[in-house]
Amino acid sequence: MRLELRNITIKDVRFGAQTEVNGDVLYVNKQEMVDALRDERLASIDIDIAKPNEATRIVPVKDVIEPRVKVEGSGGVFPGFVSKVDMVGSGVTHVLKGVAVVTTGKIVGFQEGIIDMSGPGAQYTPFSDTLNVVLVAEPVQGLLQHDHEAALRTMGLKAAAYLGEAGRHAKPTQTEVFDCPPLPQALLQFPGLPKVAYVYMLQSQGLLHDTYVYGIDAKRTLPTFIYPTEVMDGAIVSGNCVSACDKNTTFHHQNSPVIHELLARHGKDYNFIGVVVTNENVTLSDKERSSNFTAKLVEWLGVDAAIISEEGFGNPDADLMMNCVKLEKKGIKTVLVTDEYAGQDGASQSLADADPLADAVVTAGNANEVIVLPPMQKLLGHKETADVIAGGWYGSLAADGSITAEIQVITGATNELGFSKLTSKGV
Template sequence: MKQKSLDLEIVKIHDIQFGEKTEIKEHVLTIQKEELKKILECEEFSSVDIQLARPGESIRIIPVKDAIEPRIKPDSGEYFPGILGKYDSVGEGRTRVLEGCCVITTGRIVCFQEGLIDMNGPGTVHSIYSHMNNVVLVAEPAENLSPEEHEAAVRKAGLKMAHYLAKAGMEVEADEVRTYTLNKVDPKLPRLMYVNLVLAQGLLHDNYIYGEDAKKLQTMLMHPNEMMDGAIVSGNCVTACDKNTTYDHQNNPVVKDMYERHGKDLNFCGVISSPISTILAEKERGVMEILSIARLLDIDAIVVTEEGGGNPEADIMMIAEEAEKVGIKTVICVHENAGDDGSSEPLANSNPAADAVVTAGNNNEFIVLPPMKKTIGHLEAVDVLAGGVSDALQEDGSVRVRLAVIMDAASNLGITKLRAVTY
């Protein structure tokens, strides 16, 4: 049987600019601004603008909704299956990637659980997006647009924008090709799976798998290449520091690390994606289905990541407890809410079975971010962002906030520089 094999054809972007034609030359992405704006205009937006934010520039982007890496299937010209594209060749064949470039969506706040990105200063230590060439969509909602309609419109516009930019990568030669396939390996190696808990809680806390709201879906077995190929799209407004953006799903570091070790010290047997519900019965069913799949495939160990915090910590602890009971070793990846000084109980729930934990750091830690020369979006939103404080905005334009408001600062996936070491 032929295994899925995915070639990520990497086009490295070193700079971005506006120009007469959307194209890539010598690693510079040039964007025809007015053409792109016309593609994105719709009745849900009162206005649409495109702005650029490069590493090192004195720019603050706020409130940030999502981050998306431009990717496209060059053989079909499609991407984001179930939303913009079809399902043909998902997880296999060729995918062109604009590496070093990211689409960021902003505009008037949809929900308090959004975030910020600084392109300069101390905030850059905590966000991967501070080091990318960001093409920022500023989409202001039309009057009387509901939060649900607003979120949906911004989500689709961000995907359309990423797809438009990715088309420019089809005309140039790739700088590098990275191939991902789960080849057969030594059967004596331990069999591991990745359990990807996908937030699906309603109230703007949802993700989409193949275009379908994850609340409507069951726990499912997935090939890791599907995640790399746009199968999961973020539609949630969960706290910025631990939000799994669309970019994070496309570049999931757990998937990448397990691929790197496949055939060396482990046998990577795939991904289980399971919705995180607020309902106890749904949580229990998810745990049962996760373990049913893992036991059917004779799995020795699982790595589990959550999205968000608090409520989802019940899911990971239940998984750890039940998995250990049946002899499946479990590693969980979480961030902490340990209080301003780090001395508080870090998790909303805990269990003795969860004795192998990877921490992404304490998102309650305070940081002062200096004023920037330019704000893309609405600076006043900082006073209402989840995890922040009501007087975050200072008279001099600086902001005193918790790490919680910085995009990916304490990512449960580990896309962060925060960590704890046990001595």
């Protein structure tokens, strides 16, 4: 499967008479876009723009999505949602690079998901660097939480597809080509280099904790193979946002650094054979079944090693360890990517589960670290929710508008695909 990602670099977003890309500026016809997003479940939709370095806070964030459009090849972006379920991942896809759709919504009383466009909080989220088209929607009266979540999720995907369409005929500034051959060919490539697979764990526990693959709820799937390029076309969509620091937004999936890094070093350091997507369900029998299937599929690929990324903390630590142990016992070396809840001083045990075979682990940071977010001049989203931050505590919203909370409230702060700004350096 061969995909060309053609990036159209956008340096500014403005409202205008027509939705179009003109030079490096994306113009958005606000009313036309609102009309395109209309949904009988939503009483109102408003659109705003947040730019890097502004004194703006967006809260509570539900999802972040990168605008893309397929211009060649089968299917359309976000199959199973805004496009039919044709296979994606081949052909040509245009990307509005530098732009993100951000959805906000008050689905439940407790809230999380903060993006600060400047100040200390901005240093913890990659979405302080993007030009954010922020959607604020209110549900119709009496809409149940499940339906509200589905409406916001669909609205975000429709918005990203709508904006992506503006880039259909725009001139790309950079092209990346990803060529992922079928398994028999892949196995013959680069003899002498270690063969590596990627186990892509998806949160799938229930309301506000779900992920979708080609439109189907991942909890209802068995682990399966997926081409890396399918993910770039939006085959994986986020429906989860609780504990915002380590939930993969749809943007994270579209730009998964694990996949991109594996592809970048493919043929140099190792032979990247393929991806297995698996879920993180509530029952132990589901966990056993999924980890059994994951280990079987990875063994089937005939690889020497696998990278396993987790999504979330606590319950999925069990899935992470099951995947790790079952692969290691088959003689397949593993490297785990996770984050930590190691207490505010970082001294406590980081995960809720562990095993001696998990001896190669990359951390994306300690979500319990405390941060003070200073007041911002502008609040986008649902202003009243700043007082009910789930990762804060009573009195964490001060009279001046500053918030004291753990970094788990910041969207993407300790992202377990490594799409974050935290790092450690030897001194």
